Amino acid sequence: MLFKKICLDCVDIILICLTLFIGAGAQFRSDYTYSKHTNAYYKFHIESASNARASDVCEAEGSKLMVVTSPRDLDVAHGMLKVYPDLDGKAWIATDGKEHPDEDEDYSDYDSVEPLLTLVSQGRIMSGTKCNVLTRDGEVRTAHCITRHPFVCKTDASDVQYDPYCKIYVKGYRYFDAQKSCYKVPKYAASWNEAYSYCQAEGGHLVVVNSVAEQQVVRNLTKVARAVGSEVPWFYFVGVRAQKPKEGGTPDFRTILNQTLPEAGFNTWCTGEPNNSDGNQYCGTILTFDGKFNDEDCTKTLGFVCEKEL
Ligand SMILES: [Ca+2]
Ligand SMILES: [Ca+2]
Numbered sequence: 001m002l003f004k005k006i007c008l009d010c011v012d013i014i015l016i017c018l019t020l021f022i023g024a025g026a027q028f029r030s031d032y033t034y035s036k037h038t039n040a041y042y043k044f045h046i047e048s049a050s051n052a053r054a055s056d057v058c059e060a061e062g063s064k065l066m067v068v069t070s071p072r073d074l075d076v077a078h079g080m081l082k083v084y085p086d087l088d089g090k091a092w093i094a095t096d097g098k099e100h101p102d103e104d105e106d107y108s109d110y111d112s113v114e115p116l117l118t119l120v121s122q123g124r125i126m127s128g129t130k131c132n133v134l135t136r137d138g139e140v141r142t143a144h145c146i147t148r149h150p151f152v153c154k155t156d157a158s159d160v161q162y163d164p165y166c167k168i169y170v171k172g173y174r175y176f177d178a179q180k181s182c183y184k185v186p187k188y189a190a191s192w193n194e195a196y197s198y199c200q201a202e203g204g205h206l207v208v209v210n211s212v213a214e215q216q217v218v219r220n221l222t223k224v225a226r227a228v229g230s231e232v233p234w235f236y237f238v239g240v241r242a243q244k245p246k247e248g249g250t251p252d253f254r255t256i257l258n259q260t261l262p263e264a265g266f267n268t269w270c271t272g273e274p275n276n277s278d279g280n281q282y283c284g285t286i287l288t289f290d291g292k293f294n295d296e297d298c299t300k301t302l303g304f305v306c307e308k309e310l
Contacts, residue, residue: 050145054151057151061170091150268293
């Protein structure tokens with residue numbers, strides 16, 4: 001009997017060790033692709049962004065704009081770029097400070113340039129600065145940092161850390177014992193759809209508020225957070241959405257788990273909300289001041305909260 005108990009304890013210890021060992025780099029976000037040749041994870045972002053915004057997005061995903069540490073990195077990124085023949089012929093990668101041929105750019109297309117004043121005011125850029133791009137022919141060139149292009153994020157597998165408390169392969173989640181859940185407020189802003197995908201790729205979901213106590217946790221986290229690029233810094237997207245109702249109908253707000261809000265356990269809206277004020281507000285946000293809900297335009301760029309239940 002004693003022997004059996006000791007053996008079971010051994011199995012437990014071995015399993016924990018294996019989890020910690022395998023956890024160190026065996027997995028990452030599900031939207032990244034692993035290459036065994038470089039032992040690193042990559043994601044090709046098809047949306048165009050300035051170099052500064054691209055860096056923010058990679059960082060928010062726990063990676064970096066791709067630093068080229070071997071020619072194989074360029075092979076992987078080039079392969080990803082080739083999948084999208086219709087896209088811009090270049091993608092941001094990390095700037096290495098070396099000399100590269102300059103990419104001729106039509107600078108008159110101001111739609112493809114992030115407002116210079118925003119970046120200068122954020123101290124992110126000097127006018128005329130050049131950053132590195134990977135071109136469709138597989139070469140590294142330079143381009144104006146403020147122009148918008150797709151981009152490649154990368155993280156080495158050795159930099160991926162397993163969080164044994166939240167059972168997740170990304171950083172930034174905080175565990176709350178009373179909720180038996182972990183939460184993260186990413187340091188960048190996104191549309192509701194992008195936020196949904198972001199949390200999903202990390203193994204969590206957009207937060208579902210199930211009680212007043214959980215509302216307080218979320219509110220306290222958003223109060224001290226800073227979502228770079230948010231259009232309205234006091235609103236954060238949550239896992240609540242409604243379909244556009246038929247003419248004359250009212251939106252039926254549900255959680256992403258398809259519960260009504262009373263079923264989920266929290267159904268408190270700001271005064272006068274949901275008001276569908278611009279006729280296009282079908283996504284739920286939480287207000288940092290009082291932690292109550294407000295309906296917002298799903299395409300707005302806002303901060304958001306992810307939850308990972310245990
Ligand atoms: Ca919850
Ligand atoms: Ca509203």
